[in-house]
Amino acid sequence: MTNNRVKLKDWLELTKIKIMIPVSITGFTGYLAFDPYFSARVFFTSFGIFLMAISASVLNQVQEVVPDSKMNRTFNRPLPSHRIKPQHALLFFLFSLITGITIVYYAGNLKAALIGLITIIWYNGIYTYSKKITAFAVVPGAVTGALPPLIGWVAAGGGIWEKPVIFIEFLIFIGQIPHFWLLILKYGDEYKQAGFPSLMDFFNRAQIKRLTFSWVITSIVAALFLCYFEIIQSPLINTILIVVSIYMIWQFVDLLRVKPLKDNYRKYSIFLDAYLLTVFLLLISDRIIK
Numbered sequence: 001m002t003n004n005r006v007k008l009k010d011w012l013e014l015t016k017i018k019i020m021i022p023v024s025i026t027g028f029t030g031y032l033a034f035d036p037y038f039s040a041r042v043f044f045t046s047f048g049i050f051l052m053a054i055s056a057s058v059l060n061q062v063q064e065v066v067p068d069s070k071m072n073r074t075f076n077r078p079l080p081s082h083r084i085k086p087q088h089a090l091l092f093f094l095f096s097l098i099t100g101i102t103i104v105y106y107a108g109n110l111k112a113a114l115i116g117l118i119t120i121i122w123y124n125g126i127y128t129y130s131k132k133i134t135a136f137a138v139v140p141g142a143v144t145g146a147l148p149p150l151i152g153w154v155a156a157g158g159g160i161w162e163k164p165v166i167f168i169e170f171l172i173f174i175g176q177i178p179h180f181w182l183l184i185l186k187y188g189d190e191y192k193q194a195g196f197p198s199l200m201d202f203f204n205r206a207q208i209k210r211l212t213f214s215w216v217i218t219s220i221v222a223a224l225f226l227c228y229f230e231i232i233q234s235p236l237i238n239t240i241l242i243v244v245s246i247y248m249i250w251q252f253v254d255l256l257r258v259k260p261l262k263d264n265y266r267k268y269s270i271f272l273d274a275y276l277l278t279v280f281l282l283l284i285s286d287r288i289i290k
């Protein structure tokens with residue numbers, strides 16, 4: 001029984017389930033932003049997005065098993081530690097990919113399923129390899145995180161170029177980048193050791209802190225665009241978002257002062273995740289109220 005629990009834990013670790021759940025929530029938000037009525041379709045679509053995100057993550061770990069084995073942060077993952085065989089991970093990737101695309105196709109439509117497939121191709125075919133070439137690979141990488149709400153929006157019947165979903169995508173695109181800068185501040189030396197170009201090759205720690213703070217402010221401005229362009233229309237919800245945004249700025253001002261940052265990375269990461277989740281919940285609430 002204990003051995004089975006260990007194996008299950010390894011497979012759950014391979015899925016990176018704690019990261020994939022927020023990805024499915026962004027798809028859920030995109031769906032409800034267009035169709036604010038809860039139905040089985042929205043939950044099936046979100047689950048399909050969840051499975052597609054897992055497939056991309058598993059394939060990425062197969063692709064990066066060698067550099068992962070060289071970093072203290074990742075050497076004990078299931079693949080570099082040989083607790084799961086790469087061929088088994090590839091089978092799991094195919095199962096998750098095919099199942100996820102099929103669910104999105106039947107719960108949504110062909111267009112949404114194709115966007116999901118394009119997202120995976122972009123993540124595993126462009127972002128994963130660009131990390132070996134440039135320290136700024138996070139920029140094209142952030143595109144993949146911005147597409148799940150579009151999958152949900154299109155699955156609900158929305159068009160690809162409609163204003164609300166473009167602003168939601170822009171917010172998520174911008175909001176992911178400070179996360180990576182925080183990772184670099186904490187694990188930059190390990191990235192270099194594994195052979196990845198690092199932002200620390202170009203900037204010192206103080207400069208990266210200022211860069212991270214700037215991107216956080218940009219993320220907050222992107223969230224406030226939802227108010228300014230009347231994508232969120234409720235005065236009460238607009239007020240809540242403004243108050244939360246001010247609090248967020250106040251918290252991240254400490255980023256420019258606190259030393260060492262390494263001990264505070266989790267705190268800032270949690271604040272950023274909580275802020276984005278709050279924006280999504282406020283957006284959904286506004287749609288339901290309207």
